Amino acid sequence: MFSGKRFWAVVKARNLEFFRDKSSLGWNLLFPVLLLAIFALVFSGDGRSVYKVGVLDKDPQSLTFLNTRYIDFIDYQQIDKAKIKLQQHEIDLIIDQGRSEYWVNEESPKGYLVEKMFLSEQLAYVRKTTQGRAIRYIDWVLPGILGMNIMFSCLFGVGYVIVRYRKNSVLKRLKATPLSALEFVSAQLASRLFIVLFMATVVYVGCDLVFDFYMLGSYFDLFIVALIGAMSLISLGLVISTRSKSEELVGGLLNMATWPMMLLSGVWFSLEGAPQIVKTIAAVFPLTHLVSAGRKIITEGASLSDIQWELSVLVAMTAVFLLLSAWLFSWDGDR
Numbered sequence: 001m002f003s004g005k006r007f008w009a010v011v012k013a014r015n016l017e018f019f020r021d022k023s024s025l026g027w028n029l030l031f032p033v034l035l036l037a038i039f040a041l042v043f044s045g046d047g048r049s050v051y052k053v054g055v056l057d058k059d060p061q062s063l064t065f066l067n068t069r070y071i072d073f074i075d076y077q078q079i080d081k082a083k084i085k086l087q088q089h090e091i092d093l094i095i096d097q098g099r100s101e102y103w104v105n106e107e108s109p110k111g112y113l114v115e116k117m118f119l120s121e122q123l124a125y126v127r128k129t130t131q132g133r134a135i136r137y138i139d140w141v142l143p144g145i146l147g148m149n150i151m152f153s154c155l156f157g158v159g160y161v162i163v164r165y166r167k168n169s170v171l172k173r174l175k176a177t178p179l180s181a182l183e184f185v186s187a188q189l190a191s192r193l194f195i196v197l198f199m200a201t202v203v204y205v206g207c208d209l210v211f212d213f214y215m216l217g218s219y220f221d222l223f224i225v226a227l228i229g230a231m232s233l234i235s236l237g238l239v240i241s242t243r244s245k246s247e248e249l250v251g252g253l254l255n256m257a258t259w260p261m262m263l264l265s266g267v268w269f270s271l272e273g274a275p276q277i278v279k280t281i282a283a284v285f286p287l288t289h290l291v292s293a294g295r296k297i298i299t300e301g302a303s304l305s306d307i308q309w310e311l312s313v314l315v316a317m318t319a320v321f322l323l324l325s326a327w328l329f330s331w332d333g334d335r
Contacts, residue, residue: 057098088135139214143294144267158237216301229290235321
């Protein structure tokens with residue numbers, strides 16, 4: 001028979017447990033504020049840009065068109081990379097100020113309109129044309145979706161497991177064995193790495209049979225990127241779960257790590273043309289470099305040498321996170 005007295009006792013006890021956990025209470029108050037601040041930063045401004053124009057040898061003083069509102073002007077150093085973006089309809093026009101020429105994709109409706117606006121102010125530039133089918137959004141967003149899936153699997157798959165081990169005294173029993181902290185966290189990394197890569201491969205292959213994904217690069221290079229990126233994210237999950245016994249606290253910390261990465265790492269939208277402060281913050285996240293490297297391989301045909309910066313950052317993050325987790329690791333936990 002249902003007892004209101006027992007029911008209320010459990011409700012009261014659980015509420016007291018939550019409000020006495022200062023870290024969890026603080027997180028629940030702070031997280032919505034952080035989320036609102038991130039959205040305000042990303043989507044602030046006097047209006048969203050309608051067109052994107054790639055520019056080489058940019059000099060706004062000598063070309064008034066570069067001051068046009070509601071157009072994002074993106075700097076490029078190499079014409080070949082800019083042309084790939086133009087062929088895929090990711091940008092609408094290329095202006096090469098050094099050579100006094102511009103490129104337009106004749107199959108792009110937006111390119112047609114931007115060209116008309118450009119020619120209304122400048123007629124001295126030589127017209128160059130290219131062609132190429134528009135890359136589907138599903139092809140563009142694929143690296144972000146795969147990266148986000150890897151992120152959640154790595155962070156939550158490691159973080160909650162270790163906290164549960166600690167809470168259930170499994171780690172206390174392991175402490176009595178010759179197993180070192182570095183050996184334990186390394187074993188966790190290897191186990192989760194196998195699971196993540198296996199699942200990511202199954203998802204990609206299965207979806208590719210249905211959607212026929214766009215792929216210009218090497219599948220081997222893409223696997224290497226996924227391998228190094230997953231190692232970095234797993235190592236971050238180990239750092240987050242090194243000491244705490246509280247599943248609520250670790251859950252909050254994991255959300256604090258995943259939500260900014262999901263919003264600012266280029267998963268859903270391109271960071272080209274974003275405010276510099278957004279790019280600076282995004283560069284701190286492993287997911288940013290994972291998604292960027294994967295997208296370059298898939299949509300631009302980049303090789304490992306072309307993405308060596310992203311790979312170097314991921315390797316460095318992995319080493320730092322792994323050593324930090326081994327150094328901070330506690331078998332019993334602080335709380």
